[in-house]
């Protein structure tokens with residue numbers, strides 16, 4: 001199937017990055033969210049990130065303006081029904097995602113491919129609640145989307161070969177690299193990355209290191225571009241906790257139990273960069289550790 005138009009659901013950090021890369025690659029993009037504020041902020045952020053690419057001579061100013069013109073926003077989810085490919089990038093909660101697909105379904109063209117950018121939730125289960133499990137896939141971008149090369153492709157049990165091949169072609173058109181993962185909790189990247197982040201939180205919780213010493217250790221001692229706590233703040237602590245819960249419930253193994261300190265931060269509403277406070281406080285000039 002030839003994909004020309006894309007619908008993006010959720011204008012958070014992933015939704016805006018996904019809209020950005022699809023628009024630059026020449027697709028028409030329609031983005032929706034439940035809040036007009038989120039849509040406005042996302043458009044402003046896309047412009048800022050495109051400006052950054054122009055200033056680093058990654059794209060021309062003309063290409064930037066063409067890309068911006070390809071993105072439209074709407075608060076009306078049904079309007080996305082006419083797009084060729086839908087990418088759901090709303091909050092990492094199964095009830096939220098299922099409700100979105102249920103609301104969208106009556107408005108979909110028969111041939112539209114449905115995908116979810118979920119970090120961890122069963123693709124087979126999400127697909128089974130739609131009218132097209134054979135045209136449903138996990139389409140997992142990494143953060144920040146304009147920079148990260150990888151896209152995980154996750155087939156549910158019913159996904160057909162034509163859908164998989166279509167998405168492989170889309171990834172190629174984006175100039176990114178696809179990796180196939182089987183549909184088990186958190187797939188590949190987060191199955192490995194999230195227990196490491198959770199372990200970093202335990203290391204903090206048990207007093208083995210401070211926020212700063214843990215992050216410095218992994219940056220300078222293991223050559224990670226960001227320390228694990230800095231990365232957790234970057235991803236969003238709510239998302240990290242949601243992924244750990246999916247791993248814990250889905251694999252029924254205590255080695256995946258979320259650290260109580262991670263839970264406490266989320267309960268406080270300290271979700272990382274997006275709320276300006278997490279393992280670091282971002283409200284001042286420079287980030288300051290909160291423990």
Ligand SMILES: CC(=O)CC(=O)SCCNC(=O)CCNC(=O)[C@H](O)C(C)(C)COP(=O)(O)OP(=O)(O)OC[C@H]1O[C@@H](n2cnc3c(N)ncnc32)[C@H](O)[C@@H]1OP(=O)(O)O
Nearest residue numbers: 049052056119141142143144146147189190225226231235
């Ligand atoms: C949770 C999940 O489900 C899955 C996930 O996504 S897990 C998270 C995966 N992501 C990571 O692990 C990210 C780890 N961190 C990094 O790789 C780096 O710190 C980083 C790329 C985010 C920033 O790198 P940095 O060197 O500190 O910053 P900076 O110099 O500003 O940026 C590097 C480049 O990216 C570009 N960039 C950064 N953010 C950008 C954005 N949002 N949009 C466009 N370009 C961006 C910069 O312009 C810069 O480009 P050049 O190489 O052309 O100069």
Ligand SMILES: NC(=O)C1=CN([C@@H]2O[C@H](COP(=O)(O)OP(=O)(O)OC[C@H]3O[C@@H](n4cnc5c(N)ncnc54)[C@H](OP(=O)(O)O)[C@@H]3O)[C@@H](O)[C@H]2O)C=CC1
Nearest residue numbers: 010011012013014033034038089090091092118119143235
């Ligand atoms: N953060 C990361 O590093 C990565 C995240 N992901 C996955 O991407 C998805 C989005 O994550 P992320 O962008 O970080 O999360 P954010 O919290 O930044 O954004 C989620 C957005 O979805 C909106 N939303 C919530 N419910 C609905 C709805 N019913 N319809 C439309 N929009 C809705 C939220 O609005 P409001 O704020 O008003 O609730 C918010 O704007 C999750 O599934 C996550 O696991 C995948 C790869 C990396």
